[in-house]
Amino acid sequence: MKKGFVDESVKGIENLEDAFLKLKKKKNAVLMAHFYQEDRIQDIADFVGDSLALAQFAAKTDADIIIVAGVHFMGESAKILAPERTVIVPDLNAGCSLADSCPPDAFAEFIKLYPDYKVVTYVNTSAEIKALSDIVVTSTNAKAIIDSFPADEKLIFGPDRNLGNYINSITGREMILWDGACHVHEKFSLEKILEIKEENSDAEILAHPECKKQLLMVADQIGSTAALLKYSATSESQKFIVATESGIIHQMKLKSPNKTFIPAPPNDSTCACNDCEFMRLNTMDKLYNALKYEWPTINVEESIRIKAVKPIERMLDISNKLNL
Ligand code: 13P
Numbered sequence: 001m002k003k004g005f006v007d008e009s010v011k012g013i014e015n016l017e018d019a020f021l022k023l024k025k026k027k028n029a030v031l032m033a034h035f036y037q038e039d040r041i042q043d044i045a046d047f048v049g050d051s052l053a054l055a056q057f058a059a060k061t062d063a064d065i066i067i068v069a070g071v072h073f074m075g076e077s078a079k080i081l082a083p084e085r086t087v088i089v090p091d092l093n094a095g096c097s098l099a100d101s102c103p104p105d106a107f108a109e110f111i112k113l114y115p116d117y118k119v120v121t122y123v124n125t126s127a128e129i130k131a132l133s134d135i136v137v138t139s140t141n142a143k144a145i146i147d148s149f150p151a152d153e154k155l156i157f158g159p160d161r162n163l164g165n166y167i168n169s170i171t172g173r174e175m176i177l178w179d180g181a182c183h184v185h186e187k188f189s190l191e192k193i194l195e196i197k198e199e200n201s202d203a204e205i206l207a208h209p210e211c212k213k214q215l216l217m218v219a220d221q222i223g224s225t226a227a228l229l230k231y232s233a234t235s236e237s238q239k240f241i242v243a244t245e246s247g248i249i250h251q252m253k254l255k256s257p258n259k260t261f262i263p264a265p266p267n268d269s270t271c272a273c274n275d276c277e278f279m280r281l282n283t284m285d286k287l288y289n290a291l292k293y294e295w296p297t298i299n300v301e302e303s304i305r306i307k308a309v310k311p312i313e314r315m316l317d318i319s320n321k322l323n324l
């Protein structure tokens with residue numbers, strides 16, 4: 001993959017945010033940012049949200065250019081839903097270990113083993129995987145969408161084994177699971193989290209369903225980034241241990257400035273939080289240059305896009321009906 005721009009010319013710009021916002025207006029562009037982006041990017045975005053909300057936003061915008069401050073699959077979803085728009089992801093190296101854990105050829109072979117099964121895939125996948133799917137889900141709508149299938153419908157779920165296991169446990173289904181995972185969410189240290197909890201017995205543990213089962217078992221609340229954000233604002237608790245990418249804490253603090261948020265630590269280092277290095281490839285400099293040069297763009301081959309858009313639109317239809 002080609003990298004995004006690292007252009008020395010931004011050094012002469014006094015206020016990069018202002019320059020970016022002016023250029024954005026001039027080019028009729030919008031910036032949508034995932035909750036895992038650095039604070040500075042979240043603060044100037046037209047829209048900040050989880051994977052579902054970003055897809056819904058991309059499907060509705062009438063801007064000429066959509067800048068996606070997120071990872072590659074989020075840019076692909078936007079392009080699939082809005083093919084007539086220019087979609088930019090500032091650094092094409094912003095991939096996703098979960099999406100990478102599901103190569104299309106191997107997944108195609110896998111689903112052939114279960115010809116009478118419906119294929120449900122998490123949005124963290126490539127366009128090719130979506131093209132092989134009956135329906136796409138995000139962590140916000142996964143349970144509701146899976147509940148919408150008749151109880152005896154046989155389902156394959158991929159690629160996240162942790163989310164799949166979690167959905168099986170709360171729905172009583174026995175979906176066949178692809179064996180993929182997110183390296184960021186699998187890296188949280190249960191031991192260190194329990195130590196923090198012992199010192200902060202009043203804190204609630206919030207966990208994303210991409211975390212391992214052992215961690216989910218001790219969590220007080222499990223949910224998508226948007227669901228955890230909402231919970232942190234409405235819960236009576238004043239303190240939270242946050243077991244997902246630490247970027248979400250920015251919005252949590254904005255909504256609840258007097259509450260305390262402790263990032264859950266990973267098991268393999270001394271650092272205090274767990275960042276997704278792909279999400280963090282996006283910087284203000286790259287954002288500015290990507291918009292200036294309208295590059296790098298996301299393109300999806302039309303034959304793949306036509307197949308991939310159907311399962312995404314099915315997901316959006318159900319989500320809209322359920323007000324998700
Ligand atoms: P959300 O849909 O909950 O924002 O999750 C996206 C993601 O990449 C989690 O790692």
Ligand code: SF4
Pocket residue numbers: 071095096097098099124182183184185210245276277278279
């Ligand atoms: Fe992918 Fe994990 Fe990063 Fe989310 S946190 S984008 S699942 S690598």
